[in-house]
Amino acid sequence: MKRKAFNRFALMTTLALATAPLAVAQEKFPSRPVEVVVTFGPGGGADAMGRKMSQLLEKQLGVPFPVANVGGASGNAGLTKVLTAAPDGHTMGTLIALTVSSWAAGLGTAKPEDFAIVAVTQDSPSMMFVPADSPFKTYKDMLEFAKANPGKLKIATSGYGTQDDITIKYFASKGYKMTNVPFAKPAERYASPIGKHTDAIYEEPGDVAPFVKAGQLRPLVVFDVDRHPAFKDTPTSKELGFEINDLPNFRTLAVSAKTSPEQVKVLSDAVNAALATPEWKQFCADTYTCASRSFTPSEAQTYVKNFQEKVKAYLVSFK
Secondary structure, three states: OHHHHHHHHHHHHHHHHHHHHHHHHOOOOOOOOOEEEEOOOOOOHHHHHHHHHHHHHHHHHOOOOOEEEOOOHHHHHHHHHHHHOOOOOOEEEEEEHHHHHHHHOOOOOOOHHHEEEEEEEEEEOOEEEEEOOOOOOOHHHHHHHHHHOOOOOEEEEOOOOOHHHHHHHHHHHOOOOOEEEEOOOHHHHHHOOOOOOOOEEEEOOOOOHHHHHOOOEEEEEEOOOOOOOOOOOOOEOOOOOOOOOOOOEEEEEEEEOOOOHHHHHHHHHHHHHHHOOHHHHHHHHHOOOEOOOOOOHHHHHHHHHHHHHHHHHHHHHOO
16 A cells, blocks of 8 residues: 555656646746836936836736836946846836947947847937027028037037937037037936027927927927928928938837747737837827837847947947
C-alpha cells in the first residue's frame, strides 16, 4: 500500500511539473497595473496624451494604467525609469520627438535601439506663434527684423538640442539670428510670449490650442510642406523657400527593448485600438495631433530611428 501511495504521489508531482510551464505561458498579460511614465511635467502635451491614453487602455485591457510624471533632461529622466524597471511590459513611457532630437544632439545616453516602440500616438508639425498684438504680421516681417537685429528676437522653446533649437540654428545659418530662450516647464513656455517675456514661441498647435482659440496667440508659419488643415491661411516654410519641413513633433509609447515581442504586440494592438475610438479621435482633433495612420511596432521603430538620423544630418550641416 505504501508503494502504491508513493507511486500515485510521484505521478501527480510529475504531471504538475509538466503542466507548470504551460500555465506560466498562458498567464494573462497584462496581469497587473501598467505604469505609464510621462517623461515631462503636468500640463504639457505629453502629459495630456499619456493621461488620455491611460484612460482608454484601461478599457481595452482591463487593468489600471496609473500615470507617473517623471520630468527632467528633455524626457531622459523618465525614460531612465522605464529602462531600469523590470522588462515585463508593466512599465511604459512616453517617448517623443523632442527627446529623440536631444539624443542626436548628444544629450543623454539612450538610443532608439534601447526601446521597443509600441505605437506612434500623435504626429503634428510645429509652428511659430506670436502674441495677438505683435508688430509682426507675417513671418517675413519677423525674419526681416531678425536680419536687421541679430540676436534681439527672443523665441520661447522647450530646450537646447530640440527641434526648436535646430530650427533656430537653421535660420541663423541663413542669416536670421534669433535667441533661444528655453523653458523647462510647459506652462511657463506657453505664457512667455503673452507676458512679453519672449517675442514668439516655437510650438506645435495642440499645446497652445487654448491660447490660439482665445485669440491670445496667432500663427505666422507652419514648418511643413503642406498647409495645416486647421490653419489654412498660415503659409508653410516650404512656400517661403526654406527647407526645414521634416521635423514633426511626434509622440509615442515605448517599453524596454528587452520586453518580449508578444507583450509588445499586446500593448501595440491595444494602443492602436484606442486610437480608433471616437473618444481619441475627438481628443486628437481638438489638439491638432491626429497621426496620419496607425503604426506597427516595427514601423514605429523605423520612424523614430529615421527622425534621429534627420536631426543628426541637420546638426552636421550647421558645423
